[in-house]
Amino acid sequence: MCGIVGLFLKNEGLRPKLGDMLTDMLITMTDRGPDSAGIAIYGDEAGALKMTVQSDTPDATFHGLDVALSHALEGPVNMRVIDTHAVLTLPEGTEAQARAFMVEKGIRIMGAGHSMEIFKEVGLPKDVAARFHLRQMGGSHGIGHTRMATESAVTTMGAHPFSTGDDQCLVHNGSLSNHNAMRRVLTEKGFAPQTHNDTEVAACYISSRLAEGANLGEALEGTLDDLDGFFTFVVGTKNGFGVVRDPIACKPAVMAETEDYVAFGSEYRALANLPGIETARVWEPEPATVYFWER
Amino acid sequence: MQSIDLATTPLRELNSALQAQAALTNQTEWEILNPKGAHAIAVGLDAPIEVTVKGSTGYYCAGMNKQATVKVTGSAGPGVAENMMSGTVIIDGDASQYAGATGHGGLLVIKGNASSRCGISMKGIDIVVHGNIGHMSAFMAQSGNLVVLGDAGDALGDSLYEARLFVRGSVKSLGSDCIEKEMRPEHVEILRDLLDRAGADADPSEFKRYGSARKLYNFHVDHAGAY
Structure with missing residues (x-):
């Protein structure tokens, strides 16, 4: 059920x-x-790509994540943290790179797109x-x-x-x-x-x-x-x-x-x-x- | 009339009050407000009372009913009037799957459509559906009558025992061991009575009767593929 x-x-x-x-x-x-x-x-x-990510240790994991990701993607990144999730706004065309970045950091990806955000726990x-x-x-x-x-x-x-x-x-x-x-x-x-x-x-x-x-x-x-x-x-x-x-x-x-x-x-x-x-x-x-x- | 509002009264309190009604109660008319799809409304009744549910119900409304008349002015969720013993249940809207399942007696009237498995394993209940019924209806139906003014879905009457099935519209397919049978005068009389009691304006001569070919009652190697 x-x-x-x-x-x-x-x-x-x-x-x-x-x-x-x-x-x-x-x-x-x-x-x-x-x-x-x-x-x-x-x-x-958002007019840009959004990626919703999750971490069991959000305080530590999301601290400075936007800055680090911005450096890695060589473009502006915005971050909205909501409890264990963060919605990141990324430069167009960087999704694959961002996904690899998250996998490397052990951050879970809930979903991505221009409109959708996903929250689940x-x-x-x-x-x-x-x-x-x-x-x-x-x-x-x-x-x-x-x-x-x-x-x-x-x-x-x-x-x-x-x-x-x-x-x-x-x-x-x-x-x-x-x-x-x-x-x-x-x-x-x-x-x-x-x-x-x-x-x-x-x-x-x-x-x-x-x-x-x-x-x-x-x-x-x-x-x-x-x-x-x-x-x-x-x-x-x-x-x-x-x-x-x-x-x-x-x-x-x-x-x-x-x-x-x-x-x-x-x-x-x-x-x-x-x-x-x-x-x-x-x-x-x-x-x-x-x-x-x-x- | 007794009126109970489910927005303010817990479901168990409602069912306890209804179940406490004795055979000679003078509180014969009940109205239930704000059902909002709640489960198990008016179950296990055993007194000649009339209960009207104003709205739509969830799972198992009027289950195990004896003597009472339960009317739902909206639609009913899965398992309405399941295992009814006697009395009458009337649904003004549609009924979800397995309406009237395993019912031993009484009359279930669905003014809209019923979905899959209507009358599954019925054991004496009479069911009249003014609209259509879904697939696998009357599966292993043992006795009683299922009357359908509209169409029936796939596998009607699969592994049927002795229930009688009357369908006015088309049957998408018959289940294993279910066949069309001759409509004899006694069947027309049974059907006319059920249509009258269910408030259905339909001519019995427009219906076809389906029943068991009785070939699955005993194992026969030639029918191994049908088991």
Whole structure:
């Protein structure tokens, strides 16, 4: 069991409230996943590349990190530290170099992109949300996850969302049974998962398909052919938001759409306090059917 | 009418109050406000009371129901009326997966659609769905009637025992050992009665009946592939 929430705003006026709305949804899903929680939030584009990194010793690790990285990349670096995470703004074209720098320093990379920031930690969703001040965050869309671990350890790196491509993230409720075979295929393609987690394999799969030129809908369609197991996936990209469930569809899912937003919840409880939910179109996504929205 | 607001009353208090109603109670009408998708609302009732839930419910609403009438004005989450023994449960909206699972008796009416595994392992319950039902519905259904005014998904009635399935629309595929059967006058009567009781305006002659081919009851080597 895990909990998934997602919100894709159509009404720009709601953007300052995205974090607040998502936080309530996330906390409602605590009893589906009390092990760890995470959120990917798509905010305003900084006009530059952003990288979210994590350290268990943030005070020591992040002290002077921006200066050191700025020297290494030979360009300006800005840093915003939030609890165990730091969001770094980097010069264009330096992502590979920055990633190598982080690996060398033993700093964990949560994700990168021009819009997306990722915050995830072990602990109850309400505590994780408070540590990162999720309520204060705004943006165009976001995806959150509460984890009840089955396939790998309860760690920061095992928490969802997983990001395996720029501005891409994926969360999962379920368990995959062919992830080891798929891990080898993806590694050969240059999309090697960094953890032992099955969900990261699905994230790498989506990233590989997008890199090959598929659109979000086609990449999600591909999971039905190539991934075996139980899954409800919710995927975010810079401009998009997608949902797919496996053909057996025993992992629950509810969606709601109004003129203002498209919302996803593992249960209706997560959607029950959204504005206008009484008159929203509320439905259960069909098995083996891809849903996606792009702006 | 007794009114209980779940925004201010804990769920256990609500269920305790409903479960405490005796056969001759004079508190026969109950209204539950602000369900907001909570789980296990109005479960284990055993008195002839009428409970209206104003909104949508989460997992296992009206489970194990006896005698009571439970109405949900919104939609219901997974396992609504699971293991119902008697009474009536009416869902104005849609029902999620395994609605009416393992039910022994009573009537479950879903005015919208039901998703996968509707009536799985039903054991005497009657289920009337005004819309469509999802895949693997009536899997291993043992007795009772499942009536669908819309369409049925894949693998309807897989490994069916003696439940009767009536579908007005299309059936995407039949499960193992489930076959279309002749609609005899006694079936038309059963169906007419169920449609009346479920407030469904439909002509019994438009339905097809499906049931067990009874070939999986005993092992037969020729059917090994079907097990």
